[in-house]
Amino acid sequence: MADELDLLRRANPVPADLPSLADGPLDLRGARHLDRLLHERTRPTPSRVPLPGRRSGRRGVRLAWGLATGAVVAVTALALLLGGPSAPPAVAAPRPLAVRADATPVSLDRLAERAEAAAADGGPALRKGTHVQSWSLGMSDDAPPITLPEERVVRWTADGRHTELVVATDPRHPGRPVIGEDADGNPRRVEDGHVISDTTYPPSWSDAPPHSRPPHDPDRLRAYLEEAQHTDAMNTSQLLDAADLLLDNWTLGARESAALVRLLADSGGLRPAGEVTDRLGRHGQAYVHEVTGVRRMLIMNPDTGAVLGLETTFTEAQPEYGVAPGDVMEYSAWTR
Template sequence: MGVSEDGRALSAGADPADGLVVDEERARADPETVAACEVPGTAGRRGRRVGVVPAVAAGMAATAGVAALVLLPEAGGDAGRAHAVTPPPLRYVSAAADRSASEVLGEIADRAAALPEPTGKAVGTRYRVWSLSTQVASGSVTSEVVATDVRNEWHPDGSLTQIQETPEGAETFTDAPSAYAQPAPAGDEAFAAWLEAAHGRPTGDIMALQAAAHDLVTQQALGPDQRAAFLRMLAGTEGLEYDGEVTDRAGRDGQAFSAVSSSSGLPTRYTFIIDPATGDVLGQEDTLTESAGELDVPIPSVIGYEVYLPPVLES
């Protein structure tokens, strides 16, 4: 078996969402079942988290715990160089050349806005975060896989309890009410202004918008008009491209939209995966496209992703 085949075999096992399939109808009725899905190959893994790239949720408590570090010899025969195995990229069905991101997102936004208000009160959300932890010490660079299942429980006063589950156990954190605890307004201009104010900095760059979107969808449940407003805001992002259809890491059908930014210090492709029927944000992906800098990974590499599961409804 060649190096590239070895890499595919190893990276398949390195993906914490590998094998996670969500029955959407059942998930909405029984989110406990979704969150309890076992992450293949993670039992018994241990490690130490020392620094995560990219940052997850500004203003939120840092996630904890790591999965095992797996190394793969670098292609080209450099026996002294090894890379951390990152998850395999998602497979995109190429979009038609005449379909722009703004056109497709506009259609999804119109579809979302026409939907009825959801039944049942959302009281929390569950999501899975995978990221890359890198340590630089004495000229040596090591990278580790960090996987965390998170549950945010929202309280009537706007405060939040966050439970983070890793192979090392569970930790609980509490946060005071934030701007995201207030319902986002409907209407494109009002929504865009509110989101930027809640984020505390401009959101024109895809990296900043991704961070703001994370805080938004993990701290409140968006209604149809709010989802439509967010999609129209995303459609205005500079350099945004429509990547085509994709099956996300929870087995759900989505459509992908991405743009490249160097705001992190390295050229990175930031991707949103959107449910074409509802306008929900299903997940986000971060992929290094040109250089790994000091990170111990090959190019290209998925260095982070998030999978957003259906909201937890009041029982």
Template sequence: MNALFRHRSATATPSSRPAAEDRAELDALREMVPSPGAPRLSPDRHARLEARLMNAVDDTATASGTVKPAKSPSAVGRPSGFGRLTTGRSMSLGVAAAVVAATVAGFAVTGSSGQKAVAAPAPLKVESSRATVPLATVAKRATALAGSDGAARRGTHRREWAMGLWDDGKHEPEQVPVTESRDRYNADGSGEAQDIEDGRVVHRTHLPTGSWEKSASYVNTPPTTVEGLADYLAKENPDTRGSAYWTVDSLEALLREWTPGPAQTAAIDGLLAEQPGLRAIGPVRDRAGRQGQAYAADFKGTVRWTIILDEHTGRVLGTELSSIRTDPKMRLEPGDVEQYDAYLD
């Protein structure tokens, strides 16, 4: 029975080794996880914990000689919505995905802050009273503002939600809390991660010198040209070349680490406008209640990335991953939202 936490999921293959060995590795992985009574993990610690777990799984599998060749994300039948920690990783341990998913979902659902799980949000609703703005128009407006004051900043302020999914066809999707976090980094790689509830900072985590370089996938400042940004994203995921879906996927990962300035925003919108597979959905209100324009790209008729832009400035307001067909194993129906991120400043 494998659990897949959609926005940080792993692809697992069955283990053919004795159950006792799997149990021993399972116990070893669990020892690495803080007890349920520990303070709720900040998003930054949350990501680093999973990376640590996944690396331990890889190290164990390598030692036993069971690692299989890695696949590119596009080779997987149903892609991860957020694959930066485990991009292209194919694991041989059947228990690994269950451990990581249970760990991550467990902190999200039962954190000591007392937050309760929430129902899945409804799909974005197109507001017919407002006009659809072509992506090319939004990109031109962003380009006109590219010289405005404001540089890209390390770290983000975002609100996020994700669904815990099981791939055994027996469990209903697990609804997890909406969380809000803010993290900022200094030039030396130090910083602070904050958990926010009802507009108040409820938990702070100091991040020592060098933390940025150790945790970020996109360490260098994002480029300010369309061509430069395309190359920048392709270094992390070559599948962005010629794919609207994987371009949005990579931008979602980037926006978990950087808050773009006006020049980067213009490059992002210009790159999106060049994607033939990205189509206008129409005017919507995002998960923070802001007016925006939604554009979407599909992956093999299974899932859809939607990106929401401020039609006046081109700023990215949010990204959403949703199902576009019935999936009995995942207990999903068309339109089911699997995750979203709202970028707040």
């Protein structure tokens, strides 16, 4: 066996010490391309890195359930890119949204009834495309975490083309510089409203979820989301991932929102937490799901059941990455 291995080593046409191919951490651009290849969504978000324990939808799951087992391999480049004398200062992770302790929570069953009533009265129609503002935490093992805020608008045309505009902006602090990306995908300080990319894509006629039209019946919507998730049965975490994937591709109408709320209610894995004001200043009802080390909070319109936002926070410290309990790992806010 030893002789065979030695022959194989000598047959290797690429020397191990070749600088361009030597083993080492991915740079940020490489990490983003890896994220896109692994997780099949329309585009990777700059600070969203493929982490253990995720699904294989737009990104398996964007968040880490097994963070300590290798969460920052693909983002160690952040420390190098932001560590020089002219680098932008690190931006601390935002604090989680506060739920009103004196508010009476609304059950998901009750919210589903409201959503179904609103859908029966008409309401907005389903539209392909999305408008989402997000805050994502980038981490490395030798620099403080940084938060990258951005706004993404995707619009489709009748001929199957779509445009995607991505802007670095933080609506909580209008006019202030934020951490964005340069043309090579590297993080740097930019002015509020800096255009990261403005792209027009050729026609696409995919008939597979999440690109095909989502149904507005709860049972059919479950099957649709399971196909998008490449699974036969979704637990609550996977259902939240699937909802995230759906909302990153479609702006739901009243009927689709009602079906999604009913599906979430039937899952039984979300706890009503009370009233909350989201990061865009909108009033909502919060529903919480917790797993080891991570809490996810879904924020929904109290009258129509439309999903307003999804927040994921650490509930356990990760001192090796400068993360404290309550730091926000990721937050998405969807608008029409």
